[in-house]
Amino acid sequence: MSESSNQDTTSKPTVDAQRQMVNGSAWMTAGSILSRILGAIYIIPWGIWFGSLFFQGNALFAKGYNIYSFFLIAAIAGIPSAIAKQVAHYNALNEYGVGVRLYKLGLVLAAATGIVCALLLYFGAPIFAGDDKNVIPVLHSLAWAVLIIPTMSLTRGYFQGYQQMAPSAISQFVEQLARVIYMLVTAFVIMRVMHGSWVTAVSQSTFAAFVGAVAGLLILGVYYLRRRDEFQELVRNSSNEIIVPAKQLYREILQQAVPFIILGAGITIFQLIDQFTFFRIMRLAANYSQVYLNDLFAMFAANSNKLIMITVSLSSALAITAVPLLSEAYTKKDHGEISRQITNVFLMLEFIMLPSALGMSAIAGPLNTVFYGHQQAQLATQILEFSSYVSIILGLFTVTSAIMQGISQNKRAVRYFLVGTVVKFIVQVPAVYYLGSFGPLVATAAGFIVANYLIIRSLNRQFGLNYHAISRDTNRVLLYSLLTFAVAWVMTRLLEILVNWLGLGSGKVISLIVVLIAAAIGGYVYVYLALHSRLADRVMGSRVGRLRTLFKIK
Template identity: 65%
Template sequence: MQVDEKNKNDDLIDTSGQDKMIQGSAWMTAGSILSRILGALYIIPWRILFGEALFLQANALYVQGYNVYSLFLIISIAGIPSAIAKQVAHYNALNEYGVGIRLYKRGLLLSVVTGIVCALILYIGAPLLDGHNENVIPIMHSLAWAVLVIPTMSLTRGYFQGYQDMAPSAISQFAEQLIRVIYMLLSAFLILKVFHGSWIDAVAQSTFAAFIGALAGLAILGLYYFKRKKYYDSLVANSNNKVKVNTNQLYKEIISQAVPFIVLASGITIFQLIDQYTFFKIMHLATNYSDAHLNALYTIFAGNANKLIMITISLASAMAITVVPLLSEAYTRNDNEAIKKQISNGLVLFMFVMLPASLGMAAVAGPLNRVFYGTSQAALSANVLAFSSIIGISFGLFTVIAAMMQGISQNKRAVKFFVVGTIAKALTQFPFVFFFGIFGPLLSSAFGFIVANYLIVRSLDRQFGIEYKFISDKINRILVYSIATYMVALIVVHLGNKLVGLFMNQYSSVGSFIVVMLSAIIGGYVYILLSLKNRLADDIIGNKMDSLRRILRIK
């Protein structure tokens, strides 16, 4: 009888953990995906505002500024938000909510300092970082303001995530992107069309929009914080108050947790930097292409394709953020069984979303590329985007399982495995680029992440015993349904091109957009239908799918 009661309690714990993960994933996925979509869609009206003659120049200037800005942003944030989320969840699990509050306040001071320092370095050092292009200097100056604010905003998001409260993060993330896009389009319209000003000033204001968006996101978080303040105060009042942590120890905990997050959070960026500094040199040895042609090739795989596949990779990022505090709680309780179940559930949930999304993007790569970037080198661009979509699965998987390692306080081991993967990437970079050209950097990146992923999964399995039977059964079904979705989407693209061609140019931006929407809707419906009809969605997400099944009238 006691054993039965224990099993019931275990089931309740596991179900609660899974529900938290799914609810958190839903919020973070929605916020991340909507933000990514907005961050990609702006390119269409932005391109129209600048016109074909100026768009490439403006976009090149925009990307050059953002590459440097991204590096400073990673340094200024320093992994502190995720570290705070993990440590707050740790102390909350011990009923030491007061320590979590103190941790947040000390982290807030640290984030303000790092934001100011990095913003000043970027602003003052812009002439040294412009790459001999003076037009980049005002772009960096405008982006320095965002570096000032975003660390504080990101830290506050991490604090909410430590309570498994993902709604504030998701809503603020969407608000940040929405306001940013509105400002950049409105400012570009006023400067270029109303006042007929400089296109460089228009780009500078478009990048300054990151600061405006950050202020909006921070304001949303502030409203949520004050709305929940009484609740947090009650938790502190009822804490055990047995753990005493001095200020220096709090800073030590933040920094010790943050440093590995810097390396792992910038994993994709590090791989892209390897491409940036080696692609041109290797291609000059392998071909007689001009610098202009190599710039075009680099833009196709490192700029255009990367921007679109990050929409699907952001799904993985959203789930990774959710997994960290949950695993931290289980690790604090020394509950290995819960850790094993959460790792298994996390991997399956990742594949449930990532596989159909990646294959779906590969299926519509042709028209999707034309929607955003026009018809220049359309065939090559479509092939690179399709290939990048598949490669992106390994990128996203690394994001998830690296976060899992961090959630169980194995940061150094995760960093070590990433370093091995980076070495694998570096060793294969020359032969892959030399023989496969534009596809070479993507192949070497996939190889590097596959190596790192293998090492991390092997380590997790040895420690906790991953439920491979549970995972393989679910992933096999996901793969079958995803391939079916891919085939349907390909057919719809083919038929959609012919249908749209009866009324307009199917290769125009509007015609291609219609084809993409038809393929996405029909392909997405097929995947949902198969997942609901065969109860796969129920097995992964739970009985909450019954309401969706009733709406779609699926038995």
């Protein structure tokens, strides 16, 4: 096929598919971003109430959450994404009744895996805690969340199978809101009113995951009751030509789910590697104190990670939206549509991730001050800058692995991830030994670069990715993102000079003002360029033209 022909068939997805992807991505992006922002903003008052114990508390929080995240992914077992994919598959065949049975059977699996993993986490806490016994009560508090989150996540997956992203997004936001409120209230009472133990305060902050899960599940229940008649109507009008035994449905769920565990836990697995190797390798390099190592660990594994995951959540939203749509196209054996959707997913990822990550790097100094104060500010800022670049690679892996799952190539994706994990292990020791707190980030970037390369190469061999269309728009996105970075960086430096000249200091409030002004001006530059050049129309659809009218851009 000629290049021009290939461009015609793969550069533009079908209108319906693009509209579904954009609408779904909009809901999931809004839910993810708002949740991540809440999950980052709480750290400001939380840190104030912990005082001088802030970094120690944040390091303990990260240690507990890394282990919890792995158990949670194991408990969820990839069932929600598998359910979303299989429900979309059967819906495409007009077999809605099979999808309902899948959901009910999935509920049983979710409840069972939740109970097993919660018990393992609770009673195995002394083993998983390693050398830090303070982690034990934190893991005990997190075990409760593992009980019910699988059921909540499964229900989200069911809605996503119908391309209904609003329930998932809204429940995600409510879950985070309830969690943050509980965290802040308990932290204030324990640390400021009762002057209690900081370990107890961290344990209550992690127990907040259970409180948030209950709130999120209630929201999903309300949505399900509202749409129950709609689901029942679809079942009544199904073809009902396929009869799938329960045993086969369970087998389908598990076959799809197990690879989701490994791929869904990809970033968490790398974080666990850091948690269990960083301290040992650093002690080989020099005789550092535990407090100093905890501070370093907090800076790269908790502080910067919390902020960059805001941008990575953008790619997660795209990934969640892409899986059922790709599954539907794969079921219909429409390779042209698969190629178009993969191309569009990559372009949407670049369109959002590149300016977000580069923009965060440009304002890293004052941004770090807003959230984490002046403790080792120079090193913390440098780590946040570098982490911002690494977030692009993490976001790409989130999307590429989801694409592989959407086209039923889970085993191959797992194999590529394992290769990346081997690379991570190989690079980890020398990188941490010589680069200190930057070492884990370098090793993580190396591992995911290899995994991403292998996945993209495989996709291109099977479906012929339209590199001409991708590279054409990628060049523009990169150019506009670099201009955005330059503008935000210059504005940040000019404002810092002005603040120093006026003698206003560099506290959290002043730093927040600097961040807001620099981010707003840099963001406007990107929006203007993307709308003026019509790049936004090609990537996000024609409806972004409303923004052009709003901002009065020709």
